[in-house]
Amino acid sequence: xxxxxxxxxxxxxxxxxxxxxxxxxxxxxxxxxxxxxxxxxxxxxxxxxxxxxxxxxxxxxxxxxxxxxxxxxxxxxxxxxxxxxxxxxxxxxxxxxxxxxxxxxxxxxxxxx
Amino acid sequence: xxxxxxxxxxxxxxxxxxxxxxxxxxxxxxxxxxxxxxxxxxxxxxxxxxxxxxxxxxxxxxxxxxxxxxxxxxxxxxxxxxxxxxxxxxxxxxxxxxxxxxxxxxxxxxxxxxx
Numbered sequence: 001x002x003x004x005x006x007x008x009x010x011x012x013x014x015x016x017x018x019x020x021x022x023x024x025x026x027x028x029x030x031x032x033x034x035x036x037x038x039x040x041x042x043x044x045x046x047x048x049x050x051x052x053x054x055x056x057x058x059x060x061x062x063x064x065x066x067x068x069x070x071x072x073x074x075x076x077x078x079x080x081x082x083x084x085x086x087x088x089x090x091x092x093x094x095x096x097x098x099x100x101x102x103x104x105x106x107x108x109x110x111x112x113x
Numbered sequence: 114x115x116x117x118x119x120x121x122x123x124x125x126x127x128x129x130x131x132x133x134x135x136x137x138x139x140x141x142x143x144x145x146x147x148x149x150x151x152x153x154x155x156x157x158x159x160x161x162x163x164x165x166x167x168x169x170x171x172x173x174x175x176x177x178x179x180x181x182x183x184x185x186x187x188x189x190x191x192x193x194x195x196x197x198x199x200x201x202x203x204x205x206x207x208x209x210x211x212x213x214x215x216x217x218x219x220x221x222x223x224x225x226x227x228x
Binding site: 004006009033035043044045047050091098099100101102103104105106 | 144146148153154155156157158161163169171201203205216217219221222
């Protein structure tokens with residue numbers, strides 16, 4: 001069984017600043033992927049970024065980047081130049097097979113103007 | 114391109130009533146999933162399917178049944194609704210599963226309230 005832990009129920013950051021959301025996971029899979037999803041008040045689940053576990057290079061998508069520490073089973077999300085539109089719930093997820101993704105409990109990100 | 118469509122979007126049920134949630138995808142995806150989302154609990158997997166005619170239990174399957182008679186449709190049934198099943202339900206699909214690095218395409222969710 002996989003577990004995903006997000007230890008920060010809520011985070012707050014000033015607009016234009018940088019914020020890091022933490023995530024740790026545990027898996028017995030040898031090959032797996034890690035994801036960050038964003039859920040705004042509209043409830044829609046939006047893929048932010050993904051990381052293949054076999055790749056050492058950290059994934060980057062514009063203002064979003066990850067710090068992937070495989071040995072520590074850590075997968076944090078850094079948001080640079082925070083914008084009001086970044087305010088949302090963020091879910092970390094891990095998966096390695098047909099039985100789907102395991103999600104963390106989420107971090108509520110607040111952007112202060 | 115419709116993607117993943119869930120119907121209905123909202124529903125209120127009385128305890129003991131039954132209902133079926135429909136998930137339809139038009140992307141020819143093999144894998145389909147049903148999750149429930151509760152405050153402070155994230156998304157938890159109820160049931161999933163790796164192809165037409167196949168289903169399997171996830172983390173929280175009790176009180177739910179599923180069917181995948183057609184590749185594009187994945188139905189979630191509640192035979193006798195209970196207040197503990199009040200939740201937001203998400204359907205998701207994937208082309209070849211997580212290892213293909215496609216991730217999920219999510220539906221917009223169904224908010225179900227059982228009174």
